[in-house]
Amino acid sequence: MKRTIIAISAFALGIQLYAAEPWTVDSCMQYAACHSHTVRQQQYALDNSRVAKTQAIGAFLPSVYGSVSGQMNFGRAIDPETNTYTNVSTLYNGYGLQASLDIFDGLQRYNELRMAKANVAMGLSAVQAEKDDVALKVYKAYMDLVYCQGAVEQTLKKRDESQALLHQTEVMAEVGQKSDADVAQMRATLAADEYELTHMQSQTTKAMLALKQLMNYPADSALTIHQPTFEQELQPIDTPLQIAAYAATSNPRILKAQQGVEAARYSLRAARGALLPSLSLSGGVSTSFYRNMDKGGHASFSQQFKNNAGEYIGLSLSIPIFNRLATSSTIRRRKIALDQARENLEYEQSELQRIIIEAASDVENSTKEVTKMQEQVEADSLAAYLTTRKYEEGLASSIDVKTAAVTLLQSRVKLLQSQLTMAYNKKLLAYYKGEKLWKTL
Structure with missing residues (x-):
C-alpha cells in the first residue's frame, strides 16, 4: 500500500514539475509515448509474445x-x-x-521457436510504430492548439482595435463628425468580434482537451504549451524515392510487416512438419x-x-496416416495467413511511398504558401491602416473599415495555419528520413 502511495505521489509530482514550465512539443510527444493507452496495449501484446517464446524454448526440454x-x-x-x-x-x-x-517432430518445435522470435521482433516494431503514430498525432494536436491560441490572440487584438475605434467614433459623433449609423455599425463590429473571440476560446479549450487525451494527461491538470518558432527556409532534401528507399529498411511499420511475413512463413513450416x-x-x-x-x-x-x-x-x-484432414486444413489456413502477410507488406510499402511523395510535395508547397501569405499580411496591414486613417478623415465608411479589418485578421490566421502546416510536413518528412520525432529530455 505504501509503495502504491509513493508511486502515485511521484507521478503527481512529475506532472507538477512538468506543469511548472511550458511544455514543448518534444516533451508532449515523449510523455504521450510513455503514457498512451494504445502504446501500453502494444506493450502487453509484446509481453505475451515473449511468454510464447519462452514456451517455445521449453518445448525442447x-x-x-x-x-x-x-x-x-x-x-x-x-x-x-x-x-x-x-x-x-x-x-x-x-x-x-x-x-x-x-x-x-518434423522440425515443428524448431519452426515454432523461429516463429516466436519473429513475433517478438514484430512486437517490438509494433510498439515503436505505435509510439511514432501517437507522437505524430500529438504533434498535430499540439499544432492545432497553437493555431487556436494564435487565432484567439489575433481575434483579441482585433476586438481591442474595434473597441478603441468605437470609442473614437462615439467621440466624433458627439462633435458631429460621425453619424449614429457609424456608431451602430462600429458596435455591431465589436459584437461580432466578441462572438468570434468567444468561439475561438471554446475551440482552444477543445483543442487542449484533445491534446491531453492523446497524451493521456490528466484533464483537470494545468498544461501550458510553448509557442514554437518556424523555419521558413526550405532545406535541401533528398528525393522522395531516396527517402522511401531508406524508410523501407528502417520504418517500424515496414519492419513490422516484414516480420509478420517471416512469422507466417515459419508457422506454415511448423504445420507442414506435422506430416512427417x-x-x-x-x-x-x-x-x-x-x-x-x-x-x-x-x-x-x-x-x-x-x-x-x-x-x-x-x-x-x-x-501420421489420417487425422480427419486436420493437418491439411491447418496447412491451408497458415498458407492463407502467409499470403495475407505478404499482401499487407506490399500495401505498407506502397502506402509509405505515397505518403512520402505527398509529404515532400506538401513541404515545398507549404513553404511557398508561407512566403505568399507573409506578403499578403503586409499588404492587408497597410490597407487596413490606410482605411482606418481615411475613416478618421471621413473618406471611408465604417463598412470599409470592418471589411479591411476582417481581411487582415483572415490573412494573419491563414499565415499562422500555413506556418503550422509547413512545420508538420517538415516533421513528417524528417521522420521518414530516419530522424527521431522527439528529443529525449
Missing part, C-alpha cells in the same frame, strides 16, 4: 512427471505376491517417476506396496518399495 496411486480390492482379486486369485481384501499402492523427450513421422524417447522407474487387510505377515513398506522397484526405457515412432 524433457517432460518429467511423477505418479502415486492407491487401490483397495474387495472380494475376488489377484494376489500380487503369489499371482493367484484370492477372496481377501487387499490394499495396493503404486509409485512412479516418468520422463519423455521428443527427439524428432515423430520419434520420442521415454523412460521411468516404478515401485509398489501390497498389504493383505485380512491377515498380517506382509513385508514392510521399505522392503517392498525396494524389492518391487523397476525401470523401463522406450523409443516410440509415430507415423
Whole structure:
C-alpha cells in the first residue's frame, strides 16, 4: 500500500514539475509515448509474445512427471505376491517417476521457436510504430492548439482595435463628425468580434482537451504549451524515392510487416512438419506396496518399495496416416495467413511511398504558401491602416473599415495555419528520413 502511495505521489509530482514550465512539443510527444493507452496495449501484446517464446524454448526440454496411486480390492482379486486369485481384501499402492523427450517432430518445435522470435521482433516494431503514430498525432494536436491560441490572440487584438475605434467614433459623433449609423455599425463590429473571440476560446479549450487525451494527461491538470518558432527556409532534401528507399529498411511499420511475413512463413513450416513421422524417447522407474487387510505377515513398506522397484526405457515412432484432414486444413489456413502477410507488406510499402511523395510535395508547397501569405499580411496591414486613417478623415465608411479589418485578421490566421502546416510536413518528412520525432529530455 505504501509503495502504491509513493508511486502515485511521484507521478503527481512529475506532472507538477512538468506543469511548472511550458511544455514543448518534444516533451508532449515523449510523455504521450510513455503514457498512451494504445502504446501500453502494444506493450502487453509484446509481453505475451515473449511468454510464447519462452514456451517455445521449453518445448525442447524433457517432460518429467511423477505418479502415486492407491487401490483397495474387495472380494475376488489377484494376489500380487503369489499371482493367484484370492477372496481377501487387499490394499495396493503404486509409485512412479516418468520422463519423455521428443527427439524428432518434423522440425515443428524448431519452426515454432523461429516463429516466436519473429513475433517478438514484430512486437517490438509494433510498439515503436505505435509510439511514432501517437507522437505524430500529438504533434498535430499540439499544432492545432497553437493555431487556436494564435487565432484567439489575433481575434483579441482585433476586438481591442474595434473597441478603441468605437470609442473614437462615439467621440466624433458627439462633435458631429460621425453619424449614429457609424456608431451602430462600429458596435455591431465589436459584437461580432466578441462572438468570434468567444468561439475561438471554446475551440482552444477543445483543442487542449484533445491534446491531453492523446497524451493521456490528466484533464483537470494545468498544461501550458510553448509557442514554437518556424523555419521558413526550405532545406535541401533528398528525393522522395531516396527517402522511401531508406524508410523501407528502417520504418517500424515496414519492419513490422516484414516480420509478420517471416512469422507466417515459419508457422506454415511448423504445420507442414506435422506430416512427417515423430520419434520420442521415454523412460521411468516404478515401485509398489501390497498389504493383505485380512491377515498380517506382509513385508514392510521399505522392503517392498525396494524389492518391487523397476525401470523401463522406450523409443516410440509415430507415423501420421489420417487425422480427419486436420493437418491439411491447418496447412491451408497458415498458407492463407502467409499470403495475407505478404499482401499487407506490399500495401505498407506502397502506402509509405505515397505518403512520402505527398509529404515532400506538401513541404515545398507549404513553404511557398508561407512566403505568399507573409506578403499578403503586409499588404492587408497597410490597407487596413490606410482605411482606418481615411475613416478618421471621413473618406471611408465604417463598412470599409470592418471589411479591411476582417481581411487582415483572415490573412494573419491563414499565415499562422500555413506556418503550422509547413512545420508538420517538415516533421513528417524528417521522420521518414530516419530522424527521431522527439528529443529525449
